[in-house]
Amino acid sequence: MTSVEYLYVFLHDLSSEFLILRQFDIFLMNSSVKGLCLLIPKRAKPCNNYTPFVLNQQIQTRKMRLPYVPNPPPPSTEEEDAIVKRIQERRAPRPLQPLDLTLLHSPPVADGWNSFLGAIRTKTTIPEDLKEIAISRVAVVNRAWYEWAHHAPLAEKGGVSKEGMEAVKDGKELILGETEMPGGLTEKQWAVVCFTDEMTRNVQVRDETFGKMKELFGEREVVEIVATIACYNCVSRFLVALDVGERNGTGPDAAH
Structure with missing residues (x-):
């Protein structure tokens, strides 16, 4: 279930500023390369003085429950x-x-x-902050940390504050109208987070919660928000069942 891999670090002029290429971004012919990370200087200039170091020959990494297909996939029909x-x-x-x-x-x-x-x-019309905050909350409730790693940064980029994302990251159940709205979220963002929580945990949604959604959003927006939450519940369950990206058993803070 695990494999011994080398972790190579390439140093350039003893710089401490690096870009990190995570394990899930490194693939070579059916994912035979499974290094934990590759560190590359952000402002590296072309040169020949990169020095490879084997830091630990006993680093063990997770594997997805099925092999990935080769990348690029071989020609077929x-x-x-x-x-x-x-x-x-x-x-x-x-x-x-x-x-x-x-x-x-x-x-x-x-x-x-x-x-x-x-x-x-x-192709949906809902703003990026609402779309990504819904996806991020699905990831938290279902503990799909691969999904969180991809979408939490997009939520912040879309306009959700860091303080707001800390509230989204909290795994406690949220009930619209009962749980106090935290700082850092707008009324619409908070409604979407609570609606996502209820849909994901319980499938059924209370009339009170749905009534607030209708008050804040038009019919097309409601349909698109529901479709987004349902879609990413599907995605998260697929990711977790197969451990795609090897994130099961970690957490939101380890996912970046």
Whole structure:
């Protein structure tokens, strides 16, 4: 279940400022490379004085419960190649992600997933702060830390304050109208967080909670918020069941 890997650190002029390429971003032919991280100087200039060091030859890393497909996926049928191309186009300029390399064990499922997620991510009208705060709260409730690592930064980028994200990160159950609204969140953000909490934990939503959502949002917005929460509950359960990205058993603070 674990493997012994080397952790290489490349030092440049003894600089202490590095970019970190996490384990889930490092893939080479069926994820045979499983280094914990690669540190690269942020302002490194072309030079020949990089020195590799083996820091620990007994570092053990988690493995996803299934092997990832090779990246890039090997040529297959014309239909399956077209599926891979569509997923690559949606991800661009980023490479295929661990989630993609898991889903591509079943190209038709990967294709439908890509279409659905593409619509939720890029074709809805709800503001980015509300979309990403909902996804982040799903990640917290379901302990899907791979999902949190990707979407919590997007929530902050979309306008959620750091103080607000600390409240989102708290795993305690939230009840709209009963739990005191923390500082750092707007009324709409808080309503979406509580609505997400209720949908994710209980599936059924109280009339009082839904009534507040109708008061704050239009019908299309409500549908898109519900669809986003439902979608990322699906994503989080897939991620956790297979341990995609090897984040199970960690936590939100270890996920960045």
